[in-house]
Amino acid sequence: MIEVSGLSKRFGTVQALTDVSFKVEKGQIVGFLGANGAGKTTTMDIMCGCIGADAGSARIAGFDITETPLEAKRRLGYLPDVPPLHGEMRVEDFVTYSARLHKIPAARVKGRVDEALDRLSLTEVRRRLVGNLSKGYRQRVALAQAIVHDPEVLVLDEPTEGLDPNQIVQIRELIRSLAGQHTIILSSHILSEVQNTCDHIIIVHGGRVVQQGSYEELVQHMQSGRLYRLRVARDASRLAATLAAAGNLVGVRAADDDEQALEFGLTKDVGDEALDEVVRHTVDGGHGLRELAAKTKSLEEVFFQLTQ
Amino acid sequence: MNPVMTIAWRDIRSYFSSPKGAAIFFFFLGFMGFFFQNFVATFVEMTQRAPMFGGQAPTLEQLLRALFYNLHFILILIIPAVTMSSFSEERRNQTLRLLQTSPVTATQIVFGKFLASAAVLALVLACSAVYPLFIKAYGNPDVGVILTSYLGVFLLICAQVAFGLWVSSMTSNQFMAFLFTMFGLFLLLILNWIAPNLTGGGILESVVKYIASTDHLDVFFKGMLTVADVTYFLCFTVMFLFFTNVVLDSQRWR
Numbered sequence: 001m002i003e004v005s006g007l008s009k010r011f012g013t014v015q016a017l018t019d020v021s022f023k024v025e026k027g028q029i030v031g032f033l034g035a036n037g038a039g040k041t042t043t044m045d046i047m048c049g050c051i052g053a054d055a056g057s058a059r060i061a062g063f064d065i066t067e068t069p070l071e072a073k074r075r076l077g078y079l080p081d082v083p084p085l086h087g088e089m090r091v092e093d094f095v096t097y098s099a100r101l102h103k104i105p106a107a108r109v110k111g112r113v114d115e116a117l118d119r120l121s122l123t124e125v126r127r128r129l130v131g132n133l134s135k136g137y138r139q140r141v142a143l144a145q146a147i148v149h150d151p152e153v154l155v156l157d158e159p160t161e162g163l164d165p166n167q168i169v170q171i172r173e174l175i176r177s178l179a180g181q182h183t184i185i186l187s188s189h190i191l192s193e194v195q196n197t198c199d200h201i202i203i204v205h206g207g208r209v210v211q212q213g214s215y216e217e218l219v220q221h222m223q224s225g226r227l228y229r230l231r232v233a234r235d236a237s238r239l240a241a242t243l244a245a246a247g248n249l250v251g252v253r254a255a256d257d258d259e260q261a262l263e264f265g266l267t268k269d270v271g272d273e274a275l276d277e278v279v280r281h282t283v284d285g286g287h288g289l290r291e292l293a294a295k296t297k298s299l300e301e302v303f304f305q306l307t308q
Numbered sequence: 309m310n311p312v313m314t315i316a317w318r319d320i321r322s323y324f325s326s327p328k329g330a331a332i333f334f335f336f337l338g339f340m341g342f343f344f345q346n347f348v349a350t351f352v353e354m355t356q357r358a359p360m361f362g363g364q365a366p367t368l369e370q371l372l373r374a375l376f377y378n379l380h381f382i383l384i385l386i387i388p389a390v391t392m393s394s395f396s397e398e399r400r401n402q403t404l405r406l407l408q409t410s411p412v413t414a415t416q417i418v419f420g421k422f423l424a425s426a427a428v429l430a431l432v433l434a435c436s437a438v439y440p441l442f443i444k445a446y447g448n449p450d451v452g453v454i455l456t457s458y459l460g461v462f463l464l465i466c467a468q469v470a471f472g473l474w475v476s477s478m479t480s481n482q483f484m485a486f487l488f489t490m491f492g493l494f495l496l497l498i499l500n501w502i503a504p505n506l507t508g509g510g511i512l513e514s515v516v517k518y519i520a521s522t523d524h525l526d527v528f529f530k531g532m533l534t535v536a537d538v539t540y541f542l543c544f545t546v547m548f549l550f551f552t553n554v555v556l557d558s559q560r561w562r
Contacts (some may be wrong), residue, residue, distance in 0.1 A: 048409045051562040066560075074411040084406040086318070088325045100314040101410040145406070 001026040001183040002047070002153055006056035009042055009207075016042045017207040020056070024200070029179045031194030032187035033303060034204040040187040041081050043204070044157050047185075048078045061152050074103065078149035081158055083142030087131025091122055094130055095144050102149035116148040119174065136167045143171070147178065154178065156186040160193060172197055191303055203303060225293045227251075230278065231261040234289030242281050248274045251304055263295070314537040315420025316427065319394065323428050328393070334376065334388050336432050343378045344439045348369055368449040373529050375439060376457045383461075384497060389490035390428055392482045393473025394421045395556075399480040403415060414556040418473065418549055423470045435463060453531035460528025463541035464521060468493055470548035477555040496521050 002024035017039045020055040024030045034040050039054045045051045047058045049065045049072065058065045063072035086094055104112055117123050120140040125133060130141055139162060146154060159175065160168045175184060175197055188194050194201055195215055202212040213217055232239060235256065240262050244252045249266055255261035266274050275292070282289045323329035351371045352387040358365040400406040407417050440454045471492060499520035507513040517523060521544075524537040 045405075048405075048561045049560065050405050050408045070413070073409055076409060078405070078409040080402060080405045080409075082402040084401070084403040086322065086401070086403055088322055093321075097314065097318050098406065100412075101406070101412060103311070103411055126331075232391060 001061055002030075002185060003059040004043070004056070005058075007043060007046055007058065009039075009046065009051070009053050016208055017046075017053070017185070018150075018207055020207070022202050022209060022212055024183055024185055026183055027180050027185070028200055029175065029177060029184045029198045030200045031198030032185055032202050032204065033191065033194050034187070035189060037203045039207040041157055042207075044078070044080075044155050044185075044187060048076060048155055049073060049123070049134060051082075051103045065156070072292045074110040074149075074151040077146035077149065077154045079142050079146040079154075079156045079159055081161070083270040084145070085130045085136055085138055085142055086130065088126055089130055091130055091133070091141055091144075092117065094141060095148050095260060098145040099148045102151075105147055112148050112150070116144040119147070120144045121170070135162045136164060139163055140167075140171075144176075147170060147182075154182050154184045154186075156184065156187055159186055160188070160190070167173065168193075175178060227263060228275070228278075229261060229263050229293050229295050230282070230289075231258065231291035232282055233256075233290055235262065235287055236260045236262055236283075239282060239285060239287050242285060243278060246277065246281060261291075309412075311416045312420045312423065315407070315412070315417060315489065316423035319421060319424030320427055323390075323424070326394060328389075329428065332386060332389055332428070332430055336382060337435055340375075340379070340380050340436050340439060342488065344375060344442075347378075348375050368447050369453055369497070370519065372440065372454060372457065373376060375502055376461060376529050379436070379461055380464070380497065380522075384493045386432070387429070387468040387472050387493060388486045390425050391469055391476050391489060392472055392485040393476070394425060395477040395552075396479055396482045396485045398427075400482070407558075414553050418552045418556060421473055421552075422466075422469060429465045429469065429552065430462060430542060433458070442558060450531060453529070456528045456531050456533050459533070460525050460537075463528075463538065463545075464525055467521065467541045467544040467548070470552070471496075474548045474552045474555065477552045484557065506509040 002022075004023070005021045007017050007020040008015075018038070020043055022030075042051070042274050046053045047060070047065065049069050050098065052161070060072040061075045063075070065072045085157065089097065092113060094111060095116055099109045099112050101118075107189075114123075117126055120143055122140055122144060123136070124135060127235050130138065139159070143156075143173060145244055146156070146296055156175070158252060160171050163171060172193070172266075175186065176189065180198075186194075186197070198215075199210070203218075230239075236259060240252050242251055243264060245264070248265050249264045252264040254260060255263050262277075279289060279292065323332075348371070351366055357363075395404065396418045398407070437458070440449070443449050444451070444519045446452075454471045472485075472489040475489045475492065479485050479488075497520070500517055503513050503516040503520070509517055518540075521541075524540045527534055
């Protein structure tokens with residue numbers, strides 16, 4: 001449904017994207033995961049025809065975005081990172097405007113607008129001015145704009161940004177309810193969101209796709225460099241510095257829940273014998289080994305490891 | 309609805325759902341009224357004095373022409389105020405992305421924006437007809453001259469709007485768009501007078517003078533309607549709309 005191949009983009013001296021390729025099957029929800037500045041928005045802008053790529057192509061539902069932009073854009077709903085709202089318009093007028101721009105037949109415009117407003121629980125604010133709404137409402141108006149023409153492909157750039165927890169749950173449910181009939185690609189830097197919502201995850205870092213697959217695949221792939229938890233009796237922070245300097249370990253850091261516990265991973269090419277060294281450092285340094293255990297990985301750790 | 313009309317209609321409504329539209333009407337008609345009152349007073353005074361000094365009394369056509377020349381000056385301030393937001397504001401608010409990701413072409417966007425600005429100004433112009441109508445009610449002016457003058461001013465507005473859109477399409481800063489449009493239009497107005505200094509005579513001078521809008525407008529104000537001068541304004545309009553289109557289209561490649 002979405003086919004991106006070999007995208008490269010340079011802004012002046014900054015190489016924003018390098019050879020970004022991925023495919024999204026019909027009906028999937030795909031998470032586009034990356035730190036700030038990883039190239040998520042640039043990729044989405046290119047996919048939607050806002051900016052051009054230096055190399056590579058993007059196809060939406062079989063239509064190339066640069067060669068047949070009208071056909072591609074007709075099948076596309078886009079929620080940019082900054083919601084594209086006209087503050088001086090009423091909510092329903094704005095959504096109607098968007099529906100008309102997307103060439104919905106005049107007779108069906110009203111029905112579509114009502115449906116979109118209803119879906120995003122905007123019916124009670126439909127007569128309000130967009131500019132006077134709170135951030136959460138504005139985000140929903142922008143989302144209504146993206147779904148009003150019932151596009152085959154939905155591109156959502158950080159859809160839950162700036163929403164309160166209740167609204168985040170609402171939007172997530174909405175996104176999941178849209179799956180199946182729509183193909184959705186959403187970007188985020190919030191890992192739990194992607195982990196909960198998406199069938200397929202694409203991790204970008206520094207303008208490149210570093211890993212893609214389902215959550216299970218990603219975690220499995222990373223098992224070669226397992227993650228461990230080490231708890232000691234005293235001076236965990238000093239031990240962390242020693243271990244980080246020793247090499248063979250990646251991502252040495254203090255555990256969130258216990259100040260005398262550390263977490264670390266092994267680099268891919270070393271075996272479990274590196275653990276012996278960890279124990280030796282712990283005992284020799286007089287830290288008092290209390291616990292050493294392998295951890296199952298969360299997406300956060302996969303992400304952490306990939307983007308270090 | 310056609311996408312051009314959709315875009316134009318939204319923009320027209322946006323002028324009037326903010327104080328901007330009202331402010332434009334207020335200043336334009338206010339200044340026009342002030343000048344009208346002044347000119348009429350001068351006209352009456354001169355008419356009364358003329359027999360005493362044995363001179364010729366001024367004609368109503370002269371009064372009208374003075375009024376239309378003034379219109380040209382006021383437009384230099386009004387046009388940038390109308391066109392500055394058309395692309396700059398959309399770019400600043402990121403709403404341009406909505407248009408860029410909709411199934412509409414750059415040409416449709418440009419025409420929509422052009423229609424909106426031109427329609428608002430045509431409305432302002434229509435309201436200013438109250439002054440010639442006043443003259444018609446109390447005098448006996450040549451209606452033909454008034455009509456050709458209005459056609460001339462309308463064509464001028466189209467050309468100026470096209471220029472303003474082009475400037476606006478290049479910046480996300482409304483103030484810069486205003487400033488550059490205003491000075492560009494001002495230059496176009498005075499080009500006729502500074503042409504000798506710029507070129508030192510010869511064929512170049514006549515070329516520069518041809519580019520200036522004033523001479524072409526004069527023809528309309530005299531009550532004439534020539535293909536050459538209509539073509540001048542149409543070419544001007546089409547050329548800058550084309551430039552705007554190029555700017556908008558090229559942004560996909562930057």
